Amino acid sequence: MDNVQEEISLRTLKTIIQLSKEVERVPIKTGDQYIERIDRQNINIWYKGTRIEGPLSKHPAFQGLIQTQAEMYSMQCDERYLAQMTYPSPDTGELVGLSFLPPKSVEDLERRRKMIELWSNRHHGFLGRSPDYMNTAIMSLFTAADILEDLHPKYAENLRKYYAYCRDHDITLSHAFIQPQASKISGQVDATEDSIAAKVVEIKDEGMIVTGAFMMATQGATCDEMLVFPTPSPSLVDDDNPFAFAFAVPNDLPGMTFFCRESYSDPSSYDHPLSSRYEEMDTLVIFDRVLIPHDRIFYYGDEIYCARLFGESHFHTHIGHQIITRYIAKTEFFLGVLESLAEEQNVVLEPFTILPISRILTFLETFRALRLASELGASHDKFGFLVPDKGPLLASTIHFSEFYPKMVEMVQNLSSSGLIMITSESDFSSSAGSYLHQYLKGNVSDARYRNALFRVAWELGAGAFGGRQTQFERLFFGNSETMAWRMYNSYDNHDYFRQIIHEFISPEDPLPNSTTDVVSN
Numbered sequence: 001m002d003n004v005q006e007e008i009s010l011r012t013l014k015t016i017i018q019l020s021k022e023v024e025r026v027p028i029k030t031g032d033q034y035i036e037r038i039d040r041q042n043i044n045i046w047y048k049g050t051r052i053e054g055p056l057s058k059h060p061a062f063q064g065l066i067q068t069q070a071e072m073y074s075m076q077c078d079e080r081y082l083a084q085m086t087y088p089s090p091d092t093g094e095l096v097g098l099s100f101l102p103p104k105s106v107e108d109l110e111r112r113r114k115m116i117e118l119w120s121n122r123h124h125g126f127l128g129r130s131p132d133y134m135n136t137a138i139m140s141l142f143t144a145a146d147i148l149e150d151l152h153p154k155y156a157e158n159l160r161k162y163y164a165y166c167r168d169h170d171i172t173l174s175h176a177f178i179q180p181q182a183s184k185i186s187g188q189v190d191a192t193e194d195s196i197a198a199k200v201v202e203i204k205d206e207g208m209i210v211t212g213a214f215m216m217a218t219q220g221a222t223c224d225e226m227l228v229f230p231t232p233s234p235s236l237v238d239d240d241n242p243f244a245f246a247f248a249v250p251n252d253l254p255g256m257t258f259f260c261r262e263s264y265s266d267p268s269s270y271d272h273p274l275s276s277r278y279e280e281m282d283t284l285v286i287f288d289r290v291l292i293p294h295d296r297i298f299y300y301g302d303e304i305y306c307a308r309l310f311g312e313s314h315f316h317t318h319i320g321h322q323i324i325t326r327y328i329a330k331t332e333f334f335l336g337v338l339e340s341l342a343e344e345q346n347v348v349l350e351p352f353t354i355l356p357i358s359r360i361l362t363f364l365e366t367f368r369a370l371r372l373a374s375e376l377g378a379s380h381d382k383f384g385f386l387v388p389d390k391g392p393l394l395a396s397t398i399h400f401s402e403f404y405p406k407m408v409e410m411v412q413n414l415s416s417s418g419l420i421m422i423t424s425e426s427d428f429s430s431s432a433g434s435y436l437h438q439y440l441k442g443n444v445s446d447a448r449y450r451n452a453l454f455r456v457a458w459e460l461g462a463g464a465f466g467g468r469q470t471q472f473e474r475l476f477f478g479n480s481e482t483m484a485w486r487m488y489n490s491y492d493n494h495d496y497f498r499q500i501i502h503e504f505i506s507p508e509d510p511l512p513n514s515t516t517d518v519v520s521n
Helices: 002-022 031-040 063-075 106-123 131-143 145-149 153-169 181-189 304-312 315-344 351-376 390-419 433-439 447-461 464-474 480-489 494-505
Strands: 045-047 086-088 095-097 173-176 199-203 207-214 225-228 241-250 256-260 283-293 297-301
Touching: 031 063, 063 106, 063 131, 095 131, 095 153, 106 131, 106 315, 106 351, 131 145, 131 153, 131 173, 131 225, 131 315, 145 153, 145 304, 153 297, 207 241, 207 297, 241 283, 241 304, 297 304, 304 315, 315 351, 315 390, 315 447, 351 390, 390 447, 390 464, 390 480, 433 447, 447 464
Parallel strands: 045 256, 173 225
Antiparallel strands: 086 095, 199 207, 199 241, 207 283, 225 241, 241 297, 256 283
């Protein structure tokens, strides 16, 4: 058994070294380079009981998304967008992706937002794990690397070097942190040695050995590497907590296994206009005694640093600034769908049309105002980086999670039976297709275009892709209780608001002792 493990450890180290060499000197990558990297990997990935063999970019469950992201990467190499999407690396001087830029000024923050807008408008807000999301994530953690000096200077150095590696090699990242229910329960009730919660099972000269499972690793197969940072389970051991760790590794190391959910994609961009382009595969990833090299570990053993790193890096705030731009792009897409459905059905000025469109317009303006407020209220943190005001961004995540299902319902209502009675692209070219051209004409367009519009509405309001999107947006930044805690704790002046009412009722009396506000992550 020891010989087998030594062989796996050696293979792991060789894999990481080889990957580092293969992506050398590629600052901003093209779409072709992105596809080539994905296809070069040897991921142990399973779909419907069969291991996927051959290039992932040719597999129907991944082909559309990979092509879309390839087009996004090619944008940053296009002379028309180069100045808006890149900046010189402080280490090499070569152009790198602007979403890696840690903002130090108002100009930096605005440049980041404009770059994110370009990609968000390209995918219309449907890619929750577009590359700029994880680029922003690793950037935010990098800004707080100094706090790791207290735990171990090597961890701080690892995080800084890994951020620079991702930035200067345009690494496509995904992340894994949500554990299955069985793992969460086991982490609470089972002895450390028996628990199936994600944990470090052994420390070796080459690194630490990790075993565990993670749910919802969105785009876990269509990335170069994975950032792994579970919420630590409590530990009864006196030494380092084996459940507390964070690291990043390539997603094709020995011992890693991916399981896919059923794909909602279809090759036809006419019949499935959204899922054929934007279907992000969610995966369950298993770590079975995977060796994590020491230079890829960002913290280990002390659960306090999990909360500190994410809190003091303003992780949720920086990510929130990226997310709200995606929200705006997606809201604009829904607005366009409703406007088009209204025109197509000659009900543009009907009250039942004006009301939902006006509601979407109101929320669109709200999101734009919240984003502007976050930028106007930005301030420098203790490390010298400019952080947007978190209050407006947290408010946007709560608003969107509640409003998104309502936008879907608006599409359902305005589409009426047209959401159901839609034909396929092949029907129009069949021997009976003339009937469709004659009877399915719209108010302003021919039958084929009208049917295509309703297929968009169907994917949003009745298809599997739309159902996943609705659930995804409801829980994107956490469940309602988690988001409520974040919002509540973003304010440190709850006494002030109580004071307003107290002075109104009893202006002569001092305010009674207030309860201590509970702080929760």
